[in-house]
Amino acid sequence: MNDFTFVKAQTTTGAITAVAREWGARYVAGGTNILDLMKDAVEAPPMLVDINALPLREIEWQQDRFVVGALARMSDVAGDPQLRGAFPAIAIALDESASPQLRNMASIGGNVLQRTRCAYFRDPATPCNKRDPGSGCGAIGGENRRMAVLGTSEHCIATHASDLAVALAAFDARIEVVGTRGTREIPVGEFYRLPGSTPQMETRLAPGELITAVIVPALSYSRRSTYLKVRDRAEYEFALASAAVAVDVANGTIREARVALGGIATVPWRSPEAERALAGAPAERASFERAAEAALTGARGYGENDYKIVLAKRTLVRALEMVTAP
């Protein structure tokens, strides 16, 4: 790990100012992602600004939305009784992430910004257009069992790793950010960039902008939601495929649904295609399978990850069955 200057910020303004002054400076909250990347020499910021003293840990139910402070820890958010009741998919996504220790350390803001687990990205000895633009994509034609089948390009097929972000995508969450130019909210669906020809650009954060909160707008049927994560072993592993779903069912018919897929795409994959297929359909397996087909339209395997196309469909079908079960 490189040597760096460490600054402990006391205010949001102070944090933003400190980062703005030092090119390449990064915020550190839980540290579980940035420090890991620094140990692998994937990132080498000259300065870390510790933002843990900022008053951004509250979890608040406001009139029509949940506001989760960016520094709230994953375990605290998962354990919030109101959030668990209103948005089970979010709570489950958090519960199934990482390990108890990491959930106690990692912040919501950091989780949303976590970088891919792609083995080529994390290994500076191998080509990676995200880490070293222009060097090539080692995963294409290589070890790509965990890589994406949606949202890929010839430059990058790296899977987005966050479970939480998938659930947030399903609920149209917004990311509140503060920068030198003030405060704004970015919808999750716009927050992440597809790799395209610039995989090194992952989000629409401007340089130095700090995530201060995640806002989850109320949804009448959010209680009927779940997150299903499929992995090789029972715990402590990233998703092979996952699905966050919420369904509004009346008299056996789906009025409306939210669908987002994880573990299989370069960004958290909200699926309007699946949602359109479900709207108005009977709440039964055949409908779910049609929705799954629609969701994976255009999916492309790269050899070792071809199975994800089938697995993602089945994961979505299963999640929909779970959430519509009587």
Place this chain on the structure above:
Amino acid sequence: MSDSKDLSRRDFMAASSASAIAPAAPSTRDSVAPSPTRRGSEVDIVLDVNATEHRLWVEPRVTLLDALRDRLGLTGTKKGCDQGTCGACTVLVNGRRIDSCLTLAVMHEGDRITTIEGVARPDGTLHPLQRAFVERDGFQCGFCTPGQIVSALGLLGEGRTLDRETVRVQMSGNICRCGCYPHIVDAVLDAAGRT
């Protein structure tokens, strides 16, 4: 290098014959006094570890794990992977379990840090968890054990209703390659029943 720092092999042998179980140890630094000369980017911090304050100079990049092990001589907490994938480095910070390899020492001034060395009572009486681990053979090589025990201590403080399945899931952040898991679960349930 001066002669006084060179231990002869005879010194080693004398040390070893006195040790009942453990083999000979090279001379080991105790908790280091702060170096009088600050080097490079080192900063001066105070850490509260097991209810004792320690003052030390560390570069910002020194992890909490390495500060505990190398600067404070508290080697009970282990480095299994140094990248947050095994839980061997688990300590409690303000009563909550974390992986100390993925956080920096400089980030924990003002926090209450508990390591395995702080689990038993000062008079040496084992915590019920520790007694249970011994009784249930919840370890073999013992390397993951400090992390398991501190993690379990954290779990016991989380207010969950503990059954076998819950303990299995909630202890899955601590890898044991010797395969002791069912015995670990037994030990945690024993301790939960007693406390």
Place this chain on the structure above:
Amino acid sequence: MNVPVLGAARSRVEGPEKVTGRVRYTADYAPEDALHAVVVTSTAANARIAEIDERLALEVPSVVTILTHRNAPRVDARKQGPTSTLLFLLQNDVVQFDRQPVAVVIARTLEQAAEAADRIRVSYRAETPQTDLDAAPVAPVETIFGQPGTHARGNPDAPLPAGSVSVRQTYRTPTEHHNPMETHATIARWDSEGLTLWDSTQWAFGVRERMAQVFGIDPSRVRVIAPYVGGAFGSKGTPWSHVALAAMASKVTNRPVKLVVTRPQMFGFVGHRPKTEQRVELAAARDGALIVVKHVCQNETSIADEFVEPCGVFSRDLYAVPNYFMSHRLRRLNVSKPTYQRGPGESTGSFAMESAMDELAYALAIDPLELRLRNYSEVQPNNGKPYSGKCLRECYALAAERFGWSARNPAPRSTVRGRMLVGTGMATASRATHRSGSHARIRIDRAGEVTVAVGTIEQGTGSPTVFAQVAAEILGVPFERVRFLWGDTDLPQAPLAAGSQTAASVGSAVAAAAQALRRSLDELGGSIPNDGLEIVHAEEPPESEEAYATQAFGAHFAEVEVDPDLGTVRVTRFVGAFDGGRILNEKTARSQLLGGVVWGISMALFEQTRYDRRTARIMNANLSEYLVPTNADVPNAELLLVSDDDRHANPIGVRGIGEVGICGSGAAVANAVYHATGVRVRDLPITPEKLLAQA
């Protein structure tokens, strides 16, 4: 011999120290003035080093020196014999595998050494590495543990009688890495008397011998101290390059040097289980009696070394089949040298053979357990020797009954539980055991305190406890008055602590020494001289022991739940019964068996080292993507001990249970998956995509 057949379930004597963090492993020692060494490893697998640019590295403060092939002292890294290992000690520019040592950085702090190591720029003249098992150059196998690598009995190529039923399949096991929780670590220091090493090793005496050879000094000038070992499983049986590199760094800097291998480096130069490809042919008569078994095996080895994974040994030595053939072949790949990993040969060979037996059972419509019983051999089927002890029938019966095997509906996909498919499978466990010579010293002082000393090691197997138990029983003194010293080449010589042999080897030596001490005490009328009494005993297995075949046996029964849509597999129940002869300590023995079973589950469902086929670089060199079981993956396995009073294996009747748990347990799980799904997966691990494809 008054050692009980089933030894007391004593808690480990070092338990209080282990649960308080007081035991020390190698990296826990911090010598005064020690420097930190970090190995720099190759990023090419078949190359010559073209250039090493150290300029940026040397900017890091406190870097003392950087060793490369340009400036490293000349030492002897050569193999010392056919089974020895070539070491990579910066003696030339040749790179033969991914993550081979190419430099060592020595600095005052670990962080600075690590940063400097990151900053070193190595460039290579690289060529395409060999990664394809089937295309790679062949190296023949002459012998396996002194026996032929190719072996036949009877007439394996005779035409099969009409009505016989055959199974012919190829089974594959992947590369696996041991990944003990404690990474390899060495501390080295030189002084006027020679070299002292603290090393995480399974054999302090082996390290001493090899380091003496590397540095061209007499072994008497090398002392190796082996602290507690945080797991080894075969990876620490031979000294790897880092041990010599630490010593080299210490010599060059004239300071103690501490070198701790990083977790990614654990996938580099410290050994692994080679991937295997095993073709098994079974033919049986309609009643299930085996007519012929053929087991054709190949595994990868490195470019410069030969390592055989002796898969055929399992099938050679188990069932009563008159016609048998096995062969082993090596393929040279640009990988590091493979080595023994828990149950070498029998763990991998049992997957193939016990899967094939399961396939045969289905082909014959005979119950899998019944098929094993019909081919039970009362004597060792290969050499005809009587067994020193064999309670395998009892193991089958006990485990089957506890598991509820007789209630099983044999049809695949016949059992569901909610949404899940449920399957059950069984397999035989068998692992050859033996013992080596060992020395032991036992001393009683005037106060009646007994000290037993053997230079063996403790890696989780319970040595300090069980050998004190043996001595206490024989001397007739309370256990609390006996202590066991270990872990130092200054103590009496012990063999390699591997191959399930330590209890038998060290135990027999301790027992013999204790008996001799007892006789001496009896001759003195029970009164101890003022300066105590000491016996040093050199125990060597007599040739007469070779008249008997010694194997540990067992029966594994597994239940799995498989999600029919998602392909995920969970082991929900496991019952195993094991015969290891005399059991020295019931508590530690159960833990060893449990550990073996967990390794078998892991082998079946999780472990695989993944190489980029183009570059031979390992792409999952970490514990996030090299999967081993978590707590949630392991059921509360029931482990039953079927002990007998084995009088022939060795003086204490122990037949070693460190590895028998992994032999067959993977097959039991794989067979259960077949029973659940009707899908037979013949290449491990059984991952969801392999079940999805066929569902």
